[in-house]
Amino acid sequence: MAAPRQSSRSPRYVGIAAELRERILDEHLAPHTLMPSERELSEQFEVSRMTARQALMLLESEGHVYRRPPRGTFVAEPRVRFQIGSFSAEADRLGRQASAQLLWAKALAGAGNGATRARTALGLADDDTVHAFRRLRLMEGEPLAIETTYFPSALTPGILDVEAEGSLWGLLRERYGIEMTRSVAVIESIVLDEESCDRLAVRAASSGILLTRRTFDQDDRCVEFARDVYRADRAAFEVSASVAR
C-alpha cells in the first residue's frame, strides 16, 4: 500500500514505455504483433498493473501501439500521408484501395445541425438550404476518417439521390459541371467524441485531427464546406503554401 523510494528522477512508467518503444523500433516488430499484457508487464518490471498500464497508454497516445480489448495490445501501423481534399486521389497515389460508407445524406434548412455554420462558410442566405453528407472513409478496409460535406442545394439538385460511395468531387464535375480549383483549410488537433471513436474503431477520447475546409470552383464560388475528422495515429497532412509578401 506504501509507495517506494522515488530514487531516479523520471517516473517508472516512462522508463517502461521507453524500453517497449525501443523493442518495437529496434527489433522492427511487424505491425499487429501482440505486445505483453498489462499483467505480464507488471510482473516483468515488478510494478503494479496501474503503472504498467500507464506505460502502454503513453505508447498508445504516441501511435506506437493500439489496444483491442479483450484481445490485447498490438504494434501499430505507420501513418498515411494525406493532401488536403483528396482522400481518393491520395489513395490512388499510394496504390491503395479507398472506399466510402454513407452514414447519412440530407437537406438541411433552418438553424442548428451545423447548417448555420455551413451556410456562413458557403456565403449563403439564412433561408437557403444545404445538402449534407456524412461518410466514413476507409483505406484498405480500415476506417481512417469521417467526412461531413456540405454543398449549396441550389447548385446540386438531386444529389441526395445518387449513391455516394465514390468521389463526391467527381460527381460535382460530371453531373453539375462544377470544377474544384482550390481549398482553404484549418487543421487542428482534437479529442475525438464518442461516436467518432466508435466509427473509427479507436478507444474513447483518442486523439484526432480536425480538418475544416472550404473549396472554391472555377468561378471562385465557395461550393463546398467540409468538416473532416481523421485518426491522429494514422494520418499526416502534406500541404504547400506560397509565401505572403
Next chain:
Amino acid sequence: MAAPRQSSRSPRYVGIAAELRERILDEHLAPHTLMPSERELSEQFEVSRMTARQALMLLESEGHVYRRPPRGTFVAEPRVRFQIGSFSAEADRLGRQASAQLLWAKALAGAGNGATRARTALGLADDDTVHAFRRLRLMEGEPLAIETTYFPSALTPGILDVEAEGSLWGLLRERYGIEMTRSVAVIESIVLDEESCDRLAVRAASSGILLTRRTFDQDDRCVEFARDVYRADRAAFEVSASVAR
C-alpha cells in the same frame, strides 16, 4: 477496496468531465480560472481521487484546462491560428507580440544531429555543412512552439554570428538576397518529448503538432528545412491548396 455496480453505460469519469466541460462553456469561465482540485472533486462526486483525476486528464487532453502543479488546474485559453511559415507575420496580423529565444545555433557536418535529414531535404551533398538554429517562439510572452531551422552553409556565411531574436526569413532577404517564395510542409499530431514539454511549459507527454517544412526561394532552390513543434492545445493551422487535376 471493492468496485461498485457498473450500472450506467458510460464511465463515471466521462460524466464528471462532461459536467465540468459544461460549466466552463456555459458559464463562460474566464481563461486561468481555478478549477476544483482532484480531492475536492472526489468528495463532491463521491469517487476516488484517481477517478476524479481521470476526468481532469480528459479535459486537459481536450485543451479545456491546463494543470500547474502545485498550484492547481485552470481553465485554458483558446487556440491561436497559424499559417505555414510565418510565426511573426501571423502574430502581427493578430496584433500580438511575437518573440524568439535562441536555444542554440551551430554548424552541422557529418552524420547525426538531424544533419543527414536536413541535407537530404535541402538537396545537398554528404560533405556539405548546414547552419542550424533552435529557437523557442513566444506570443505575448507565452511559449507556443520550438523551431529548428536548417540553412545550407554555402548560402548563409556568417549567419551564426547574427542575433537570431527576430525573423530569420527577414535576415535571409536583407543580408543574403534570398526571397522565400513557397513552402511544402507535413503536419502531424505527436506526443511531445521531455525537453519540448519543459520548454513549452506543458506537462510530460502532452500532445503536439509537428510541422516539417521545406521552403524554396525565387530560383526554386530549397533554402530552408525546418522542424517545428507546436503546442496542440494552443495552435491550429490554416492552409490553402489548389486542387490537383
Next chain:
DNA sequence: CAGTGGTCTAGACCACTGG
C-alpha cells in the same frame, strides 16, 4: 505549512472475445 498534482500500490469487478 497547507495544499496541489504526479506517481504508485495492491487489490477488485466488469464486459467481452476466442479457443
Next chain:
DNA sequence: CAGTGGTCTAGACCACTGG
C-alpha cells in the same frame, strides 16, 4: 473458460509552491 483491457477503490509518499 481463461485472459484481456477498462474502470474503480482507498489509501500512500513525493516535490514543489505560495502565503
